Amino acid sequence: MAQAQEATERELTMSRAMVEAIAAEMEASDDVFVMGEDVADYGGIFDSTDGLLEEFGRDRVMDVPISETSFIGAAVGAAQAGMRPIAELMFVDFFGVCMDQIYNQMAKNTYMSGGAVNVPMVLMTAVGGTYNDAAQHSQTLYGTFAHLPGMKVVVPSTAYDAKGLMHAAIRDDDPVVYLFHKRLMGIGWMPAPEGPKTPVPEDDYTVEFGEADVKREGEDVTVVTLGLHVHRALAAAEELADEGIDAEVVDLRTLVPLDTDTVESSVKKTGRLVVVDEDYRSFGVSGEIIAQATECALDDLEGVRRVTMPDAPIPYARPLEREVNPDADDIADAIRELQG
CATH class of the missing domain: 3.40.50.920 (Rossmann fold)
Structure with missing residues (x-):
């Protein structure tokens, strides 16, 4: 990883690194699209999809109603049909209203179908506190998703890792839960600590899952x-x-x-x-x-x-x-x- 980082002087925030990876995958395949609350016009409340609407239009960057069960379920169906959706759950705390779609559909349908279908989707969601948004918008819940079998769970801490893990997540044939910490994104109204903004190569690359x-x-x-x-x-x-x-x-x-x-x-x-x-x-x-x-x-x-x-x-x-x-x-x- 150090060699790849040293190969470029270009530094990105974690949010820009994530968007760059998503955009590259959308350019490479029409099967990749983004859906979620405030992902289009707003660009994601933590800039996780900022600029994608202007580049790809509303057919592939879709705002959805506030019905997590519906749009997570739609993403599962699209993935089983051969597409590669990226569904953003605005806050991880909201998982409770759509946990059946996550745990019993997204995570298990490959097993329940005897391998007849895959669910190659990314469930992307913001985690963490430190900006006083109270008990229903500040949890991390890493362990909850890691405990439930059938999903891969990734947690980037730097822009370099964020881009590489996002490329790997979108390309994976299994469902991936991509947990980004809102404090690390580098958005103007929530200053990040020193460290998450790192050199990021312009070329595509992946960070392999299971390598600390x-x-x-x-x-x-x-x-x-x-x-x-x-x-x-x-x-x-x-x-x-x-x-x-x-x-x-x-x-x-x-x-x-x-x-x-x-x-x-x-x-x-x-x-x-x-x-x-x-x-x-x-x-x-x-x-x-x-x-x-x-x-x-x-x-x-x-x-x-x-x-x-x-x-x-x-x-x-x-x-x-x-x-x-x-x-x-x-x-x-x-x-x-x-x-x-």
């Missing part, structure tokens, strides 16, 4: 995370470097398939594991990563910590939301506890 990326190498502790918290973990690692603690930061990039080999290799090297997750603490990604690590590297582990959201609805009040959402200081403190 070591964003920072280290010797003392492994930090496994994804999405926004990759950047918070990197900030914590830089702070701890001044204290003589060398943290390795592993960006999972995809949850399904999950790259357990990279996690195992890192844990065997460092002997300490911190899992950072914006999803809820219980029954989720953090517990799964720790379980995988103990199964494959128990003798090497000296200690583990979880840094997650508490098992409670996300507060609307900005100070309260900041309190419950793990930041770089929380990650650094967890690492210090392990080192101590």
